[in-house]
Amino acid sequence: MNIHEYQAKALFEKFGIAVPRGTTATTPEAFITALADLPEGPTMVKSQIHAGGRGKGTFTDGFKGGVKFCKTKHDAREMAAKMLGNTLVTAQTGPAGRKVQTIYFTVASEIKKEYYLAILLDRNSSKPVIVASTEGGMDIETVAHDTPEKLFKIIVDPAYGLADFQVRELITKLGFTGAEAKNAGKLIRNLYQCYWETDAAMIEVNPLITTPTGDVLALDAKVSFDSNALYRHPEIVALRDLNEEDSKEIEASKYSLSYIALDGNIACLVNGAGLAMSTMDIIQHFGGTPANFLDVGGGATKAQVIAAFKIILGDKNVKGILVNIFGGIMDCNVIAQGIVEAVKEVGLKLPLVVRLEGNNVVAGKATLDASGLALVSGSTMADAAQKIVKLVA
């Protein structure tokens, strides 16, 4: 689960992580009262959407930049009026963009130098890793590729937690001294605490900055959480913003379906994540384009299949559907009956290819054949994929 920058900064403050003073507004009327909380002078205006690349983004009305520096609070108010309610398109939003529903005003800090700091899981060691760089404000993948010597990693032993010597090592590598070193050490320790205690999946601060007075601040904050751990963090669940999520994905989650919309025109409905991914792959292999990832889980009940068809058909690009079910334990005939009823209930008009395999498959295929529906049966994944690709071509 992702949260907004302003929410992440509020969380940071709870953990004693220094951030520039900030305030939010969700209506133009609230701009004045929100800005009254900030001192007069240079102010940042930041569009709050979950996607990155906001600064370089463009609004659908042509206005450029979702993050702006303003010399005065008055300018900030005018700038905010152009952003609020407008739709911001960034490299990460896709062409549809995201509507800006919250504006975050912060004091514009004087920057001495920018750094990069992140905490996430290191999959190789199965331990948390702190990644830091002296090259802040840049795309970290580029830094890792072009100047790997400027990227530092500290693996944390979860049995002990972040050790002081590791913090000292990191501070030395980043070149901090004096007050900066003290403040950076505190920030790193608190950031790790925040990562660990909130079950964060990833915390990214880009940039982390130093100021001419020796302060060390998190200028940006990107935090995502492990969705499997949300049950023990009601305070984090409360930060969820459904406006930022795909409505079809929300609908799918109500039926324990895992759905992700893609750009193609062949929808697929599959049981199991690995099989669902490879069904997308095989559609593409035979010259088609998958419209979605959809995993109905181990079961595939009638209610799930109906819900899945409705979600799939909500995507107007879809020209055909491929159902690929390996009924290991589940009776294929029960699945077949579910498919038949679902097709009848939603009044499916598009080409449908069904590949059914596994337990009691002969009866399942007989049910499909006897249904009178205009569906096509596929014998293997390859056969089914070729058939649906041909039907939508």
Add this chain to the structure above:
Amino acid sequence: MAILITPSTKLLVQGITGDFGGRHAKLSLDYGTQVVAGVTPGKGGLFFEHGTHKVPIFNSVTDAVKATGATVSAVFVPPPFAADAILEGVDAGLDLVVAITEGIPVRDMIRVKRAMAGSKTRLLGPNCPGIVTPGTGKDSSGGCRIGIAPGYIHKNGHVGVVSRSGTLTYEAVFQLTSKHIGQTTCVGIGGDPVNGTSHLDIIKLFNADPETHGIILIGEIGGNAEVEAARWIKANCQKPVAGFIAGATAPAGRRMGHAGAIVGGAEDTAAAKIAVFKECGIEVAVTPSDMADALLRSAKAKGVTLC
């Protein structure tokens, strides 16, 4: 021979009184697996009954091990309690804990894995379909089935299968069995980013098992476990190996169902992994329908008989 488990392996089931654990305990009993104990705290002294089977239930794993000699556990405990259940199995000195549970918080698994360092117990999973060593009876019955895989699709034989994904494993096994090629052991290592046993761990076991003549290695986008296994195979494994990577069409930055299936960088894409497979002499299945055929191609090239 097989790896990790044999038809005489004594299994206990943690969470046997739950719907999910109970249903699969019954299927394992039907398959001929030696399910000797169940563990549910507070229900010790009761029995899990299925047909003529009467499996004693214990309050703790240690009690179950003492009374029955079980050496392997299947964990069907709900996510908030699963980490604790795994560690209980480790504490009881089990050889193998197979964690089926899906949805365990990553932080719990980070701690479990660290706590298991130096212990004699191997963890398989979590979020995995389990492990099957097929038997020689009808529809491969008489074997050892731990977890949620359909037993009947297997056939006793000489191919090892290792995968992160459940249904994709079944797909591979089904293709093999349809071609009358049996399996030594089929292992699901699970789709989570932190798991107990890696592709490479299983590949090493298959390589050392004289009964395993060929291997199917099924991977996904995300992480570098498949690459690590492939490089080891290139240097150490003479047996025919076929590989498949799911997720060629998955967009970067989106989780594809499995918590671990997400493209983070250039190195963990399907294309990058497939390139390494080819470089390491692994016969790549071009589509998921091609997994058994890919192994047959590799076996033919190496002059190895799989049946």
